[in-house]
Amino acid sequence: MKRNIGNISILVLVLLNIVVWLVFPPVNDGRENFVRQYAGEIIGANNIILMACSLFLSTRPKWAEKYFGGLDKMYLTHRYTGTAAFVLIFVHVLTVPITTTGWTLGNYLAVIAFAGIVSIVLVTLAPRIPFLNRITGGDYDDWKKLKRFIGIFFILAFIHSLTVPHPLHALIAITWVQVFFIIGALSYFYTELFGGFFKKTLPYTVESVRYPNNSSTEIILRAKKQPIQKQRAGQFLFVRFPGDKTLNESHPFTISSAPREDVLRVTVKACGDFTRHLFGNLQAGMDAVVEGAYGMFDYKTGGQKQIWVAGGIGVTPFLSFIRDMDGNLAQDVDFYYTVRHREEAIFVDEIEAAAKKNPRLKAYIRFSSTDGSLTVDEIVKNAGGNISGHHVYMCGPLPMVQSFEKKFLEVGVAAGNIHYEEFNFR
Ligand SMILES: Cc1cc2nc3c(=O)[nH]c(=O)nc-3n(C[C@H](O)[C@H](O)[C@H](O)COP(=O)(O)OP(=O)(O)OC[C@H]3O[C@@H](n4cnc5c(N)ncnc54)[C@H](O)[C@@H]3O)c2cc1C
Structure with a gap:
């Protein structure tokens, strides 16, 4: 309410x-x-x-x-x-x-x-x-x-x-x-x-830059002095890099690290001018200006039984959830991570390791080009046939989220139990 x-x-x-x-x-x-x-x-x-x-x-x-x-x-x-x-x-x-x-x-x-x-x-x-x-x-x-x-x-x-x-x-x-x-x-x-x-923007340094696959960049940011206030896993920040003209424009990205980590991690998919330039030009040692953290995409406020659906780069808030749980998950979660091709999937080992460590977390990684598209019917079946009392968390391309939302409503999930992160600010 x-x-x-x-x-x-x-x-x-x-x-x-x-x-x-x-x-x-x-x-x-x-x-x-x-x-x-x-x-x-x-x-x-x-x-x-x-x-x-x-x-x-x-x-x-x-x-x-x-x-x-x-x-x-x-x-x-x-x-x-x-x-x-x-x-x-x-x-x-x-x-x-x-x-x-x-x-x-x-x-x-x-x-x-x-x-x-x-x-x-x-x-x-x-x-x-x-x-x-x-x-x-x-x-x-x-x-x-x-x-x-x-x-x-x-x-x-x-x-x-x-x-x-x-x-x-x-x-x-x-x-x-x-x-x-x-x-x-x-x-x-x-x-x-x-x-x-x-506005409370804080100076950070790019500590390192990694490439989980050939279209994404993982950035590790360390606070120069005071870090931003993170409250929950799954929040996001705005970041810009003043040392590079193209990158000196604030863009929103999910903090994929856990709140307790002393660095901030963000994983960025190269899709437009800023993110492609970042993929090719961001380097360790560069200055960063960070604002945040914002957002209320928080599975801990949901019920005992949950379904998480991540599409593509929409996996980032779930990475933060997983990194935050530290072997202790108070909910039963079916986590679906769907990408088109195997090469697109990032941090799969980490997701599978978390599922091994947490008996209450079941991870399903889906490559739609070979396994076919994920369906809500399949999710319902895996959950035992009735998901009307479940809470659903989704993040991914807008058409995917919209069509899943429609289907989840049809199978009886209450509208108030469907939560999603909006990646598109325009
Ligand atoms: C809450 C939130 C969390 C996000 N988390 C991630 C993440 O973890 N990883 C990731 O790869 N992407 C994330 N995104 C998406 C990311 O912000 C955009 O992909 C990126 O800003 C695109 O910029 P571009 O210039 O490369 O692409 P463009 O083609 O220029 O932009 C593509 C779309 O991105 C959005 N966008 C572009 N510039 C801005 C801006 N300055 N401020 C706000 N929105 C903008 C607009 O909706 C635009 O239509 C997130 C977005 C939001 C809103």
């Missing part, structure tokens, strides 16, 4: 906004399109609230993680609130009466804010819409640079609401919306301008 409080609160704010506007309505000045203007302003106010929430979530407030189920889930909410605000912009434009004459600053600002927000959101949605992805090229860095301007358009949209000709005078409701404007604007400036002064 606690992990839903954040999302529920956002929904409550949106509904409360409608209540505030209904309880403290503007005076009906007898204008022709009063109802349309009134409805349009309520929608516009919800727009400001959703965008403010979205901007607030991008500040990565660590204290709020527990109310969303982890920073990765906060990013999802950030995306959903942004998308909802985007849809409401169109509803707002279609609802408010728009005149073609007598335009003032407020009208021009509306056009600029509309064009800016729509363009940025379309580029954000592009990776999920193949047609748009082809146009934008799907480059994360370009998208990130463009996204930095969203707060400016948010501010322009709000100034438009104050300067547009003939707004309705609903003083209390407008004051309430102003509070959200201030939260959104401050969040934006925090993220883009002065957040760096408050």
Whole structure:
């Protein structure tokens, strides 16, 4: 329940906004399109609230993680609130009466804010819409640079609401919306301008670099002074390497070592610009800047009977679980690690050794190119036929996680018992 409080609160704010506007309505000045203007302003106010929430979530407030189920889930909410605000912009434009004459600053600002927000959101949605992805090229860095301007358009949209000709005078409701404007604007400036002064980043050194296979890099990081605060196995960090221009951009990676280890280990699959460059260029002795730890993907909060499913590089949080258990596992776990080819599998010896040491851990390593794809039916069979009371932990490619989630729900696993780590922040 606690992990839903954040999302529920956002929904409550949106509904409360409608209540505030209904309880403290503007005076009906007898204008022709009063109802349309009134409805349009309520929608516009919800727009400001959703965008403010979205901007607030991008500040990565660590204290709020527990109310969303982890920073990765906060990013999802950030995306959903942004998308909802985007849809409401169109509803707002279609609802408010728009005149073609007598335009003032407020009208021009509306056009600029509309064009800016729509363009940025379309580029954000592009990776999920193949047609748009082809146009934008799907480059994360370009998208990130463009996204930095969203707060400016948010501010322009709000100034438009104050300067547009003939707004309705609903003083209390407008004051309430102003509070959200201030939260959104401050969040934006925090993220883009002065957040760096408050964020707790710590200096590390790359102690060694290893290559578990021909597409992944294992990095061992040692704190120069104070280490980051790790609380649980399975958390993740943000890391950058200031000595190399390409690698000097913070990226999220799971900490695959156990919390008690005096170094941090991360294992990175080469898949894009940053990770490929890292595979070819990272060297021992380089400086690293680490921020974290974040995340709430924690099997210890689950029930007695568990199923873990890792796909590809999604094995990293499970490596941390295994390295943390030290021969003592309080749950019965069926752990499935699936990769396409044998060469892709990493740390298999370690996983098998952990299973030998822990009678309650059963490890199933699956090479789908030769053994066929893993299925939920097979998982159910291995677990004795009924998994409705099990807790499921998954990490892997999004399509895999989504299709497994659907199947797990079909075989009776409660939605609240399905946990997954979101590797995609975009
Ligand atoms: C919580 C979490 C844990 C992760 N753990 C691991 C791990 O243990 N091992 C591993 O190999 N990968 C992990 N990833 C994925 C890893 O962060 C991305 O693969 C990597 O950032 C890709 O960067 P790129 O430039 O090489 O690829 P690109 O092709 O540029 O990016 C691929 C995708 O990675 C994401 N991404 C890219 N840059 C960033 C960034 N600066 N910040 C946030 N997301 C970004 C975006 O979703 C993007 O669409 C994790 C991701 C998250 C969110």
